[in-house]
Amino acid sequence: MSLEKTLDLFRQIAESTVREEAPLVDKEAKWPEQSMRRLQREGLGGFVVPQESGGLGEGLLGLAQACELLGEESASAGLCFGMHCVGTAMIAAKATDYQKKNFLEPIAAGEHLTTLALSEPGTGAHFYYPQTQLLSVSESEFMLKGEKTFVTNGGKADSYVISTMGVDPEALLHEFSCVVVEADREGIQWGADWNGIGMRGNSSRSLALQQVKVPAQNLLGQQGDQLWYVFQVVAPYFLTAMSGTYLGVAQAAFNEAREHLMNRSYRHSGMSLSQNQLLQHRLGMLWAKVERTRQLIYNACRQYDSGDPMAVLSIISSKAEVAHCAVDVVNEAMTLSGGIAYRENSRFEVLLRDARAAHVMAPTTDMLYTWLGRALLEQLILDS
Template sequence: MASVLELAKQITDEVVAPLAADIDRSGRFPKEAFAAFGKAGLLGLLVPQEAGGLGGTLEDLVAVTETIAESCGSTAMCYLMHSCATMVIAAKATENQKERYLRPIAEGTKIGTLAFSETGTGAHFYSPEIQAARDGESFVLNGRKSFVTNGDQADFLIVLTNAPDADKGLNMFIVDKDTPGVRFAGEWDGIGLRGNNSISLLMENVRVPKAQLVGAEGDGMDLIFQVVAPSFILGVSGVNVGLARGAYLAALEHAKMRKYADGRSLAEIQAIQFYLSDMFGAVESASLFARNAAKAAVEGREDAVLRVMQSKVLASESAVKVTNLAMQVCGGQGYTQKLPVERYLRDARAGAVMAPTTEVLKEWVGKSVAGVPLF
């Protein structure tokens, strides 16, 4: 049986890569890739084996997102957000939730996502304004969520709200897309990651049964920092490393194939060799750091949180650096759609502004190493 990484590589080569340019150009959801992921069982990467999944770890998530993003950042981000939603349910799943969500995910018939961000909270996604109102054995949700990756292509959403009682903290609910009162608005028209389908979720008197609550009331904050943050930060680190590697490989191929009139290749120019060296080092360093951070998280090491946070800083900054250098190597052709370098450059810029932003993470890392409380 093929390994998880072999499966991801095969689907990326056969399905993701050939469609990457079209997905970017048209700004459409990568449905073909998700169909292939589902058929291969990769949508259930993080579903426990007892629920029919692959029982993968954060190390697997980093490796898979890096592999996918090497060809298409949009597909990798959509896959990551589905994986984060899966991890949330898996962390606290009731028997009912296992049967309704985890098994279908493992079978490739359900896609999920997170609905955390709100216009008024920005990067502080862990401080929602929406409050769940209790009504008998149900909760009623009203409000709007922004930047919901996968959007209306997801079958369910993990929605973050304040608990009905202010002192209870945060709640997370599994909300099915077809629940009355749920609708989506807008379209994603970003300069990069154009296939994300990152749109707004509108909820009007959405009634959610208590059985759809993830964990107990007030578990939301713990789920954010113990489940969502590690999976998202490490996964997006993998995405950014993949984008950097894709740009580096495209630039390397161009440098070897581009010939001058005297027969010399671009790769024989010293300045280009310096650029290639810088790119190679940046990609490998960021990749190794992200994978080691994931290993530390899986092992529960004391320094895992610090390494996880720093992995996104290093990966996103490396992605910007490498894609810019790749543009220099490829020159005028890199500035056109003849080469994928300009797409990698646009996609890579998003990493630094995704919450937690680079600035927020640097503050947290700096406080952590100095022994200063985060909050």
């Protein structure tokens, strides 16, 4: 199936199942189960799984566009699907035959959902400095001890890609490892349900790993080489999934404002708001802000998909810029829509709460601009 046809399928699902489920997802902080399961049933769970393992083999451009379509209806659905794709890409990057058979092929078949578990309490936005321990039990088995926070799809996925300290006690901070942990492993303990002010369907929960044993075959790549994963896989896919989702939020806010101006009239004059020159001007500015952000994201994705080594800079800036775009466009769209936009439980209320998370979800906007500046000044991106 071509990317165009695949995106048509995403659009159909977004405008039906995702849209129908979205109010309940926000009201009850409910994980978007119906949306996620339909995406799997329709063969989209393997969106970024390589074709050799039964997947669709799509890259970053497809991921950004898919998350945008989902995010326009439900930011939580967009990010939950996006994080599944990020975890999938992590497994696929250097997948062994064992990992292809036990993870990628079931993902492609719509039978397995995965996600990332990188953030930890006490490290803030520095998700790339894990303190979770990966201990060698034998040549064929590892044991994990530690705690993760803000795990999207927490308690819902079938496996979790978990970052850990290096097995070697002398390993440096950046010499960490990543391992796939199945959800049914003994010693996994979940914290309370997620109840945020926005992104309420993420199931973004804390995870305690209490002497969880996994086979050595679940290690991704080689021990201690996961800094490569951070910049070659985690950053591109993670930032793109978020960028696409929040672009969808911005587009949804623009659509709401446009519809309001098209369908409201002044009672005293009968003139449509769409005929007001000032409102025309301000809506035009909103469209330009959304569209230039979209083109930045899409261009960054095309760079990465074509193998451009400078793509990471564009990807970093994309997530930082879309955070400003989403928040600014929602705020301005609410102003254009007047008092009606401030009704409790309105569409704008949901968009406003969801958009604000764009700045604070790691890597934060400030951190991304710092990374970008360091790279442009030929300095190490990560602090020592």
